[in-house]
Amino acid sequence: DAGVIQSPRHEVTEMGQEVTLRCKPISGHDYLFWYRQTMMRGLELLIYFNNNVPIDDSGMPEDRFSAKMPNASFSTLKIQPSEPRDSAVYFCASSLLSGLAGTGELFFGEGSRLTVL
């Protein structure tokens, strides 16, 4: 398996522009997570999905952020309009709830580094 695939790896944009980050989870995984990492705040959970349904979006910083998962193999995180303080590395992760024997291991993508000027 190719692992969790994120795109773009790097994005530089200007304040006010729309940003769309994409994620392809590992096939068969039923959970998908979006995290944001900054030096100041560390690794923060933004939102997660179970079977394509958003379960908890309490970590989404504000209405400028939205996330969708139209099918089991694709998710997007959109920021509109973007602001300089949104500059961070955004990670997507997926996992499989495999019952009593599972570890709940999170598989992370390589991240999308966003710079908003």
Next chain:
Amino acid sequence: LAKTTQPISMDSYEGQEVNITCSHNNIATNDYITWYQQFPSQGPRFIIQGYKTKVTNEVASLFIPADRKSSTLSLPRVSLSDTAVYYCLVGDNGDTNAGKSTFGDGTTLTVKP
């Protein structure tokens, strides 16, 4: 959910054994202890998970005392490539999959030549 406390940073030298301890005084009966490793410019990567006593894999060992209020990640004979941030997470599989096992600040391990 159990809160974890671990040292902010540690230094070591190549070839040494490194032990990173994590405190989790409020660990619940169903909670597992999981460690992740993060290299610069990469996402965290699962290292090891345990419930009690000792767990060993090809990368590390995890020691958990009987009261389970702490755990120690042991990295044998570290090399420069082990320089990374190490996170200790506590939660049951449901918490993990619910994103409730938070990553905290982690321990930055620096291995020197």
